[in-house]
Amino acid sequence: MGLDRASSRAGFSNFQHARRSLLAYGTTSVTFRFSTFISVYWRDPKTKVSGNQIIEVSLSKALDDIIPSRNYKHARGLAYFTRSASDLIYCEMTNDSSSAVALACKAARVLQFMAATGLQPSSKAMPVSDGRGSGLPGRDHGSSWFDPESRRYIYVDEPYAAAVKDRQDERADWARRNGWEVARAIWPGMYYPEGGSELYLATDRKKGLPIGPVLSGMSRIQAATVPENCKQVHVPDGEYFRSPGQERDATAKVLKLKQKRPPRATPHTVPFKMVMASGRRPNAKMAVATHQRVGQLLKDVLTATRDRAGVANRIGSVRSELDDWVQMEYDHDALPNDVFFELYYRERVTVPDDERGVAGREVHIERLIEAKELIGSAYPDCEPVRNLVRKLDLAVKSLTSWK
Structure with a gap:
């Protein structure tokens, strides 16, 4: 009964439904069919050296099916980007090539998250519901998301692992007192996984979006795009990249x-x-x-x-x-x-x-x-x-x- 109750709260019918769904998502091979190119122009203000770093990310949905360009401003990793074509976004933000690649990878991770979960970014702040005036202990780099169909919200918390390592009991107690559920995802997240951040989902048990289906969607994401594994597009000197x-x-x-x-x-x-x-x-x-x-x-x-x-x-x-x-x-x-x-x-x-x-x-x-x-x-x-x-x-x- 306890497992069925927990599975129901996570958005599944019962424990067996949750188990079958998670196993299916974990073993099914997804064929990615849509390439999206992310371009970041950079220029060093001291040396005047400039360039353009481009990466290609494979997604399960086309760019415009993942997020309309009017919503870029609500997603931290996409806020400075502009849609150039149905498969290309770009920005002009950084001072060196390595920062440009990191910024492109962050945008790629946001698109990976949305493509897998179907969620849209929101400007809504994570509510402080603790009666003592404090929010989720150790929360950092938070973002708000909603399901376009149900209009129910879920929140993403992406603290550094070291910062919350010894605060898990405190976070669990906060969730219990406030009627919330907080769960860590296996996928490392959007903010800065190469630097040690990790991703938690947090939702109001009564009014929020259930965590279970979101975790299931995230389990379909392969590796988070980071500078070490990203697919860079190299354009010969003097040539203009056109997607x-x-x-x-x-x-x-x-x-x-x-x-x-x-x-x-x-x-x-x-x-x-x-x-x-x-x-x-x-x-x-x-x-x-x-x-x-x-x-x-x-x-x-x-x-x-x-x-x-x-x-x-x-x-x-x-x-x-x-x-x-x-x-x-x-x-x-x-x-x-x-x-x-x-x-x-x-x-x-x-x-x-x-x-x-x-x-x-x-x-x-x-x-x-x-x-x-x-x-x-x-x-x-x-x-x-x-x-x-x-x-x-x-x-x-x-x-x-x-x-």
Whole structure:
């Protein structure tokens, strides 16, 4: 009876159900089918050396099925990351390559945890329910999670093993007094397993999410991704990494154009609609060679001025718009993928020191002026073109005032 009661509290029907479930999860071989790439850009502020560390992690679910990008901010290991494609996230946070790898691995562990459990991160704090005003003894690096279907919560506590080694009885007593259940997982956790942290699940026995099914899901995770075992992706010097998802997205933008003829046009503009983009564009073509020159000018400025939002954001908007326009101007035969992919989004990896930041202000202003003149001479005067020119003017203004 005691084992059945404990199994029931853990979310199983009885002890035999719990035993069969845990054994099944422990012996079933899971075939991972979805590769997700995690990219971390780094730059040493003293030596000015920079780089990009990329790891690949295999998951049981696709990235967008694990977590919507709007929820990244609630997960400690994903808060600084941005979704770039259906299989790629990136951030620009660290000062050296080893820290970049560690940060990528931490994000991978968070995705491993969510893929296995189906839980979503929450900003909700772990409640302090002890009548004496104290929480779970020794708790550290806590995070909150919920089941999207039941909307019930469970909490993850990830203290260092040494910090709670002699406090297990104290923690168990706290759980008993407050009607909570606390259980340590076999899987080492998300926070810093390579540094000695371990993972505990904590839940309110009456209102919280049962621990048993979550532990069962976690038992399907193989090894936690850490710097010592992660699969690093090495990109040759001078080449730009592009994930399979990015390639698919780019191809989809080219191929999935609107079938019907646009409903109306003005003398100088036509409406357009494509996957993830719509609006009006000039009723003219800019030569591919001119697109190549404008793209190179914009990319050279952007790679050297990422720290200046007033420049980077406006150039990013201009190149995105031109990237859409060129796809409407030329079909696949006239603009094959190997040419198209190079136009606006394959950037240089190394930036000369005399071009980085404020040091390269004058050359960047000259580049933007040339890009503006090329756009103005290739397209008729119309509002879409004037909008691009305004953004380039604002980028020049931001460069001029950069101290």
